[in-house]
Structure formats: C-alpha cells, structure tokens
Amino acid sequence: MIRFVKGHGTENDFVLLPDPDGTLDLTDALVRRVCDRRAGIGGDGVLRVVRAAAHPDGTAMADRAEWFMDYRNADGSAAEMCGNGIRVFARFLVAEGLAPAGKMSIATRDGVKAVRLGPVGDVTVDMGPAHLPGSDRKVTVGARSWPAVEVDVGNPHAVVFLDDLADAGPLDEAPTVEPGLPGGVNVEFVADRGPRHVALRVHERGVGETRSCGTGACAVMVASARRDGVNTPGGPDGLSYVVDVPGGRLTVTERADGHLELTGPAVLVAEGTLDQTWLAGA
Amino acid sequence: MIRFVKGHGTENDFVLLPDPDGTLDLTDALVRRVCDRRAGIGGDGVLRVVRAAAHPDGTAMADRAEWFMDYRNADGSAAEMCGNGIRVFARFLVAEGLAPAGKMSIATRDGVKAVRLGPVGDVTVDMGPAHLPGSDRKVTVGARSWPAVEVDVGNPHAVVFLDDLADAGPLDEAPTVEPGLPGGVNVEFVADRGPRHVALRVHERGVGETRSCGTGACAVMVASARRDGVNTPGGPDGLSYVVDVPGGRLTVTERADGHLELTGPAVLVAEGTLDQTWLAGA
Numbered sequence: 001m002i003r004f005v006k007g008h009g010t011e012n013d014f015v016l017l018p019d020p021d022g023t024l025d026l027t028d029a030l031v032r033r034v035c036d037r038r039a040g041i042g043g044d045g046v047l048r049v050v051r052a053a054a055h056p057d058g059t060a061m062a063d064r065a066e067w068f069m070d071y072r073n074a075d076g077s078a079a080e081m082c083g084n085g086i087r088v089f090a091r092f093l094v095a096e097g098l099a100p101a102g103k104m105s106i107a108t109r110d111g112v113k114a115v116r117l118g119p120v121g122d123v124t125v126d127m128g129p130a131h132l133p134g135s136d137r138k139v140t141v142g143a144r145s146w147p148a149v150e151v152d153v154g155n156p157h158a159v160v161f162l163d164d165l166a167d168a169g170p171l172d173e174a175p176t177v178e179p180g181l182p183g184g185v186n187v188e189f190v191a192d193r194g195p196r197h198v199a200l201r202v203h204e205r206g207v208g209e210t211r212s213c214g215t216g217a218c219a220v221m222v223a224s225a226r227r228d229g230v231n232t233p234g235g236p237d238g239l240s241y242v243v244d245v246p247g248g249r250l251t252v253t254e255r256a257d258g259h260l261e262l263t264g265p266a267v268l269v270a271e272g273t274l275d276q277t278w279l280a281g282a
Numbered sequence: 283m284i285r286f287v288k289g290h291g292t293e294n295d296f297v298l299l300p301d302p303d304g305t306l307d308l309t310d311a312l313v314r315r316v317c318d319r320r321a322g323i324g325g326d327g328v329l330r331v332v333r334a335a336a337h338p339d340g341t342a343m344a345d346r347a348e349w350f351m352d353y354r355n356a357d358g359s360a361a362e363m364c365g366n367g368i369r370v371f372a373r374f375l376v377a378e379g380l381a382p383a384g385k386m387s388i389a390t391r392d393g394v395k396a397v398r399l400g401p402v403g404d405v406t407v408d409m410g411p412a413h414l415p416g417s418d419r420k421v422t423v424g425a426r427s428w429p430a431v432e433v434d435v436g437n438p439h440a441v442v443f444l445d446d447l448a449d450a451g452p453l454d455e456a457p458t459v460e461p462g463l464p465g466g467v468n469v470e471f472v473a474d475r476g477p478r479h480v481a482l483r484v485h486e487r488g489v490g491e492t493r494s495c496g497t498g499a500c501a502v503m504v505a506s507a508r509r510d511g512v513n514t515p516g517g518p519d520g521l522s523y524v525v526d527v528p529g530g531r532l533t534v535t536e537r538a539d540g541h542l543e544l545t546g547p548a549v550l551v552a553e554g555t556l557d558q559t560w561l562a563g564a
Contacts, residue, residue: 041324269560272552
C-alpha cells in the first residue's frame with residue numbers, strides 16, 4: 001500500500017509520499033503518473049518524505065536534519081528546493097507527529113533549510129540571501145518592453161514594475177529577457193497594493209505562468225524594498241512586505257543578516273492510498 | 283470524516299463521495315472546492331454515491347435501481363448523465379462490494395441506466411438510441427468551414443469528417459455551428475484509423491476541448507456507420523466501432539434495437555479522506 005497526502009502552498013500543489021525508510025521505488029514514470037491531473041492524483045510535483053539517513057542525497061546532512069525533502073517535478077526529474085513545497089512538507093511532519101511544532105531543519109538538495117511553524121497556521125522558511133547585481137535587464141512581451149531589475153535568489157529573476165498587472169497581457173509564451181541566460185530567467189511583474197504590500201504575476205522558466213513562486217516572491221520583495229529606498233532591513237524584526245500571488249498571500253521578511261524569510265500557508269487537503277490495480281498500470 | 287475515491291474514464295475524471303444514506307451536505311461550494319485542481323482534489327465533477335431511496339431525485343426510481351448517481355459539474359451545478367462517469371460509478375460499486383459484478387441498473391437524473399461489467403476490466407452502459415435528423419450543419423473554426431452531420435444522443439452534436447484531426451487547428455474557442463442552438467452544440471472532428479475504427483477530437487459546449495466525451499463517441503459512431511453505408515446494425519451482436527478519444531479508447535456498439543452501448547475503461551486511482559481542517563475552510 002502506498003500512502004499519499006495532497007497539499008498545497010498558495011496553490012502550488014504537491015503529492016506527498018511518506019517513505020520514512022526509503023523503500024519506495026520512486027521511478028520517474030511513477031512520479032509522472034501520480035502528478036497526472038486526470039489519470040492520477042494531480043500535482044505540480046511529488047514530495048517524498050524520507051529520513052535523510054535513508055536517501056543517498058540526504059545522508060551527508062543526516063547529522064543536521066532528520067528528514068530529507070526528495071522533491072520531484074511533475075515530469076519526474078529531481079528538483080533542488082521549493083519555498084512553497086517545503087512549507088507543506090513541514091506542515092505534514094507536524095500533522096503526522098513526525099516532528100514537533102517549532103523550529104526544525106529540513107534537508108533538501110539545496111542544503112539544510114531552517115523552518116519554523118506552530119501547531120497550526122502559516123509556515124516560515126529561511127530562503128537565504130538575495131543578490132542584486134545592479135545591472136539592468138529588459139523584458140519584452142509581444143510589442144511591449146519594460147526595464148527589469150535583476151535579482152538572484154539561488155535562481156535568476158527579472159522584476160518588472162507595472163501600474164497594473166493586466167498590462168503584461170497574456171503570458172502564454174515566455175517573455176523575452178535581455179540579456180538572457182542559457183537556462184532562462186524567471187520573470188515577475190509587480191504592482192503596488194499599499195505600503196509594503198505588492199502583488200505579482202510570475203512566469204517561471206520552463207513552466208509558464210503559475211499561481212505562485214516562492215523565490216519569485218522573495219525577488220519581488222527585495223526589488224520593491226530597494227525601489228522604495230529601503231537599503232537595510234533595520235530593526236530586530238527585519239523588514240516585511242506582503243506579496244500577493246495569484247494563489248494566495250505570502251509575506252517576505254528581510255532579516256538584519258540579509259536572509260529572506262518566506263511565510264505563507266501550507267494546506268493539507270486529503271490523505272489516502274493509491275489503488276493497487278492503478279499502481280499495477282491499469 | 284468524508285471519504286473520497288478519485289477515478290477516471292478515458293481521462294474524464296471524478297471525485298466519488300460515498301454517501302449511502304444521503305447525510306452529506308453537498309453544497310455547490312463544497313463541490314467546487316473538491317474539484318479545484320490545485321486547492322482541492324481536482325476533477326471534472328463529483329459523483330455522490332447515494333441510495334436512490336435516500337435522495338430526492340432518486341426516490342421515484344428506487345424500485346428499479348438501488349443506487350443513484352448524484353452527478354455534479356465542477357461548478358457545483360447538478361448534471362443529468364455522463365457516459366464516462368457512470369462507468370466509474372459502477373466500477374466503484376463493485377470494488378466496494380456495494381453491488382455484484384454483472385448487470386446492474388443505476389438511477390440518474392436522466393432515468394435508470396443499464397450497466398454491465400465484470401469483476402475487473404471495461405464497463406458497458408446503454409446510452410439509449412441516437413437520432414439523425416438528416417439535416418446538415420456547418421462548422422467553422424477560424425477561416426475554415428466544413429459540412430457537419432447533426433446527431434442527437436440526448437444532447438446535440440455536429441460531426442465533421444476530416445482527413446487529419448490536426449486540420450481542425452486549435453480549439454481554444456468554441457467552433458461556430460450553423461444553424462446553432464440556444465444552449466450550444468457539441469462538435470466532434472473525426473478521422474479514420476481503419477475499418478470500423480475512428481479517432482475524434484471533441485469540443486464540449488460550455489466546457490472546451492476535452493479528453494473524452496461519451497455521447498460524442500456515440501454520435502461519431504452513428505455518423506461514421508451511416509457514412510460507411512451501414513444503415514442497420516444487423517446480427518445479434520450489433521455493429522461495433524472503436525472510437526479513439528484523446529484520453530483513451532472507447533467502443534460503441536449499435537444494437538439491433540437501435541440502442542448504443544458505450545464500452546470503455548473505468549479506473550479507480552486512489553481513495554482516502556478529506557482533511558478536517560481543509561474541510562473547515564482553511
């Protein structure tokens with residue numbers, strides 16, 4: 001019997017597969033079938049919940065984190081980290097009694113991440129620092145172009161400020177970014193909603209327009225703060241911006257040490273087991 | 283605790299909610315939340331499994347069918363019948379031990395339907411007769427138009443024969459059908475695959491291009507048979523066509539009495555329970 005839990009963070013959704021001892025043969029084909037939105041459960045990816053000591057990519061971190069987030073994209077490929085996924089992962093650990101609420105460390109392919117959460121409610125994850133090289137990019141959609149701020153949050157972003165998010169038009173095709181990068185660049189369009197409150201639309205490289213992007217929210221927060229003339233986070237509580245995404249609301253806090261904390265919902269929707277006949281390939 | 287089962291028939295997918303005694307308060311809002319592909323389980327609709335005697339729309343049929351298929355569209359509205367859904371519904375009854383394999387009658391808002399299935403494998407449902415008024419329609423997509431055959435299978439269809447299904451182009455918008463109907467017309471594009479074997483693409487009115495449509499497959503079978511010069515089903519086994527849809531393979535058999543039998547897969551993917559916190563509206 002293979003158990004699963006379906007959950008989402010700001011509508012970035014995942015199928016969690018509890019596999020504490022790493023005994024599940026999680027092939028690319030199984031991930032693709034599970035993530036199929038019509039012939040399977042459906043999700044943006046799979047989060048296998050496995051002890052760090054029981055997974056080849058986690059053993060080196062087993063002294064610092066009990067659990068390893070084996071994150072796979074819907075196509076089966078291994079992924080490093082996901083700011084929405086790790087919140088759902090942490091909420092699952094607490095809900096299942098596999099870890100106490102409070103502060104915890106979770107191993108990922110991008111290293112050990114610090115997470116904190118209460119018995120219920122939002123989850124906060126340390127996303128590390130962002131870098132603003134200071135160079136400009138140009139983003140083009142159809143016949144319109146805008147200047148963009150370059151931000152690196154582990155992956156590359158180009159942030160465009162608009163008066164109205166609708167001005168970006170349909171994002172069915174990837175915006176053109178100049179200068180570009182071989183692997184592509186994530187593009188965020190941002191509009192103000194109030195003091196230290198913005199809203200975004202995001203086009204994720206290789207995916208398309210999505211309901212939410214954790215690193216995108218971080219990039220947007222830092223770009224917005226710098227635009228607003230706030231160059232240092234200041235104060236022990238850091239500097240917080242509310243970042244509305246199409247799938248919900250996130251808060252990004254820049255700490256005094258420059259790390260970005262991403263806070264947002266982590267919702268467990270359902271739990272159950274995969275059908276044996278379906279698993280056998282029906 | 284609300285139990286659910288997710289299943290699909292040729293990738294027309296459903297969340298089944300077992301509710302034998304009709305005690306579940308199945309609001310439109312709950313259906314929409316369950317069918318949400320990112321914030322819920324995800325599905326084209328909900329199939330509540332309730333005893334006919336326990337549902338207001340089923341009581342009049344309770345002497346002829348034990349179970350009532352309370353079918354809801356993803357937007358929460360009640361729907362009459364679904365040739366893919368009822369196969370999944372019947373497979374669920376057998377898998378759960380609520381009905382023996384073999385022949386069974388299932389109550390729907392479109393009346394009592396005759397279904398038969400073995401312990402495993404495909405499921406067959408009597409879809410009733412089709413009517414070909416003999417009048418022609420014209421279907422237009424962008425700058426191209428084709429003559430279409432009008433078929434009524436309880437709902438209205440316009441069937442267009444093509445050499446290549448790709449010729450219909452993208453079906454992002456509803457094809458124009460002339461003469462039209464106030465509620466719209468389902469449009470099928472058909473290409474030959476071999477003797478008594480066709481493939482289709484379908485645009486369902488009010489929905490868009492879909493992976494499968496049971497009544498569409500029936501309409502296409504009859505239109506193809508008449509085009510092939512077969513005007514009577516002939517023989518005790520009737521006349522069968524294989525109809526490939528984007529989500530899989532169906533077989534439609536025209537019986538001597540003119541009824542169409544739809545045969546195809548019914549796959550149960552997973553079962554479980556909805557999360558209590560999620561249900562409470564988190």
